[in-house]
Amino acid sequence: MMAAADIARPLANRARWGVLETVFWAAAIGTLFLAPSRHLILTQVAVLGLFALSLDLILGYAGILSLGHAAFFGLGAYTAGLLAAHAVTTEPLLGLVAAGAIAAVFGLLTSVLILRGSDLTRLMVTLGVALMLRELANKLDWLTGGADGLQGIVMPPLLGVFPFDIAGHVAYAYSLAVLFIMFLLARRLVNSPFGLSLRAIKANRLRCAAIGIAVDRRLIAIYTIAAGYAGIAGALLTQTTQFASLDVLGFERSADVLLVLILGGPGYLYGGLIGALVLTLVQDGLINLTARYWQFWIGLALVIIVLGGDPVRRLGASLGRAARRLSATRGSAQMVESRREAGR
Amino acid sequence: MLTILFDGIAYGMLLFILGCGLAVTLGLMNFINLAHGAFAMAGGYIAVWLVNRLGVAFLAALPLTFLFSAALGVIVERSLYVHVYRKSHLQQVLFTIGLVFMSVAAVDFLMGSEQQFIQLPEAFKGQFNLMGVGIGRYRLLIIAICGALTLILQFVLTATRFGSRLRAAVDDARVAQGLGINVGWVFAVTFAVGSGLAGLGGALGTELLGLDPAFPLKYLIYFLIVVAVGGTSSITGPFLAALLLGIADVAGKYYIPSVGAFVIYTIMVVVLIARPHGLFGRVTAR
Numbered sequence: 001m002m003a004a005a006d007i008a009r010p011l012a013n014r015a016r017w018g019v020l021e022t023v024f025w026a027a028a029i030g031t032l033f034l035a036p037s038r039h040l041i042l043t044q045v046a047v048l049g050l051f052a053l054s055l056d057l058i059l060g061y062a063g064i065l066s067l068g069h070a071a072f073f074g075l076g077a078y079t080a081g082l083l084a085a086h087a088v089t090t091e092p093l094l095g096l097v098a099a100g101a102i103a104a105v106f107g108l109l110t111s112v113l114i115l116r117g118s119d120l121t122r123l124m125v126t127l128g129v130a131l132m133l134r135e136l137a138n139k140l141d142w143l144t145g146g147a148d149g150l151q152g153i154v155m156p157p158l159l160g161v162f163p164f165d166i167a168g169h170v171a172y173a174y175s176l177a178v179l180f181i182m183f184l185l186a187r188r189l190v191n192s193p194f195g196l197s198l199r200a201i202k203a204n205r206l207r208c209a210a211i212g213i214a215v216d217r218r219l220i221a222i223y224t225i226a227a228g229y230a231g232i233a234g235a236l237l238t239q240t241t242q243f244a245s246l247d248v249l250g251f252e253r254s255a256d257v258l259l260v261l262i263l264g265g266p267g268y269l270y271g272g273l274i275g276a277l278v279l280t281l282v283q284d285g286l287i288n289l290t291a292r293y294w295q296f297w298i299g300l301a302l303v304i305i306v307l308g309g310d311p312v313r314r315l316g317a318s319l320g321r322a323a324r325r326l327s328a329t330r331g332s333a334q335m336v337e338s339r340r341e342a343g344r
Numbered sequence: 345m346l347t348i349l350f351d352g353i354a355y356g357m358l359l360f361i362l363g364c365g366l367a368v369t370l371g372l373m374n375f376i377n378l379a380h381g382a383f384a385m386a387g388g389y390i391a392v393w394l395v396n397r398l399g400v401a402f403l404a405a406l407p408l409t410f411l412f413s414a415a416l417g418v419i420v421e422r423s424l425y426v427h428v429y430r431k432s433h434l435q436q437v438l439f440t441i442g443l444v445f446m447s448v449a450a451v452d453f454l455m456g457s458e459q460q461f462i463q464l465p466e467a468f469k470g471q472f473n474l475m476g477v478g479i480g481r482y483r484l485l486i487i488a489i490c491g492a493l494t495l496i497l498q499f500v501l502t503a504t505r506f507g508s509r510l511r512a513a514v515d516d517a518r519v520a521q522g523l524g525i526n527v528g529w530v531f532a533v534t535f536a537v538g539s540g541l542a543g544l545g546g547a548l549g550t551e552l553l554g555l556d557p558a559f560p561l562k563y564l565i566y567f568l569i570v571v572a573v574g575g576t577s578s579i580t581g582p583f584l585a586a587l588l589l590g591i592a593d594v595a596g597k598y599y600i601p602s603v604g605a606f607v608i609y610t611i612m613v614v615v616l617i618a619r620p621h622g623l624f625g626r627v628t629a630r
Contacts, residue, residue, distance in 0.1 A: 135606050
């Protein structure tokens with residue numbers, strides 16, 4: 001049997017920061033100062049990236065196929081919006097936490113639905129749950145504004161100090177900070193023994209149950225966490241745009257985030273972020289040409305990805321591998337070093 | 345009361361014709377085809393085009409629609425879908441969602457985003473009274489056509505050689521292949537018929553369900569419910585499920601409009617939790 005220390009070392013190696021990762025985040029922070037004119041769109045990237053990160057936790061790590069992840073995103077969006085519109089809290093951060101918590105509770109409640117059945121069952125149940133929420137938000141128009149969307153949201157200054165400006169500088173800094181913190185937490189999570197067991201469950205669920213991993217409990221845990229992440233992403237969207245409408249719960253949003261994640265590649269956390277960046281920038285570039293038929297190109301991208309595999313994902317995956325190899329060689333060099341020490 | 349029941353049955357039968365192809369493809373190839381509604385939409389638009397622009401008689405347009413959708417199904421199946429059968433469910437989902445998005449945008453581009461109306465012959469308009477029950481002529485037509493088709497399907501499936509091959513392939517495709525049944529061919533034929541029926545349903549449903557480019561997304565969940573609740577191992581399962589769904593939806597919208605579509609989503613989720621293989625399905629060994 002493997003001792004805890006034998007698991008701890010590879011995990012620690014894997015958790016070490018690679019060069020590319022550092023570069024990635026340095027570049028992200030650099031955009032704060034170097035690209036002030038692009039902050040509005042970069043805020044969108046950060047929100048979408050966080051949402052895709054949330055999906056990555058369940059799809060890329062635990063292998064749960066969901067067509068209704070927008071349920072949690074929308075729940076968070078409406079929670080944050082309602083809290084602000086009725087001036088329940090005057091602090092955006094509190095709204096963010098509340099939205100994440102409510103989405104997580106809803107995730108916990110609906111997680112029993114994804115434990116049973118096949119991929120198809122899960123697909124339909126998650127889709128059904130999202131549609132139920134959308135219908136609910138539509139019918140409760142005295143609360144949510146129905147099809148007109150939730151209006152009259154005025155965001156108080158962040159931390160009581162930084163008011164949200166029209167050019168979106170504060171909003172972007174805020175979104176990026178939230179994304180980075182949530183990313184760090186996710187990174188810690190997937191590099192823990194818990195994260196390792198999720199990968200094992202994805203690879204072979206039956207065998208995991210046989211060697212004593214509590215499969216159901218772990219799936220419930222990760223589903224709840226991912227729901228909270230999605231809720232926070234939704235809250236960020238509402239807070240930065242000061243608006244929430246029914247399409248935050250729509251099927252298209254669930255499908256979009258799936259595309260984003262697949263584009264970037266699931267299972268190494270950066271996939272969602274890279275996919276969000278690529279998709280948003282391409283969309284921004286093409287929107288003037290074909291705003292109305294944008295969906296067609298999304299569809300075509302999905303078809304091509306499935307039929308031919310995609311360059312972005314391969315590039316991302318090989319970058320991820322290179323990063324891991326870099327840190328792995330460093331790790332093994334250190335191990336050789338320490339053995340030499342021990343031999344003396 | 346009875347009128348609602350009647351409307352519900354017409355609606356349910358329509359849903360069955362629209363969705364039965366999906367049940368077979370899912371059962372036979374274990375293939376998640378979310379783009380099924382796109383074939384129905386294609387049928388609907390072709391019917392509108394035939395009747396309104398070319399002046400083809402409504403009843404004559406229906407078989408043409410069937411043939412067109414079936415041909416479209418064969419082309420798409422042989423050229424695109426065959427590459428996806430062996431891929432994972434995730435990839436199948438992505439692929440077919442992609443096709444849905446493309447079809448929605450393409451129809452929007454070609455035909456415009458507004459709702460389409462089909463010119464019905466005068467004989468099918470309005471309703472008449474039968475022992476105090478208001479019966480819509482068009483709905484009666486739908487029940488007649490869909491009922492006849494259901495009987496034919498049931499006959500083909502249970503009493504012909506092709507039907508028994510199909511059932512064998514659904515039960516266990518590998519063993520069927522080993523016994524000399526050309527499963528790929530059986531599947532292509534079935535897919536064509538399923539797409540054709542979906543197209544026919546789309547044409548018939550223009551009047552009842554409405555027809556606009558968002559059709560495949562709007563009714564996707566209904567098709568999935570028919571399959572999920574009915575199971576994929578027979579056509580009586582989806583048939584009963586479609587009838588139940590139709591009646592529940594019409595009654596729900598009539599009696600408790602404030603809750604609306606909420607009812608059917610709840611029913612679906614509850615059924616799927618209680619019986620993951622469907623209300624009328626049976627657990628297969630796979």
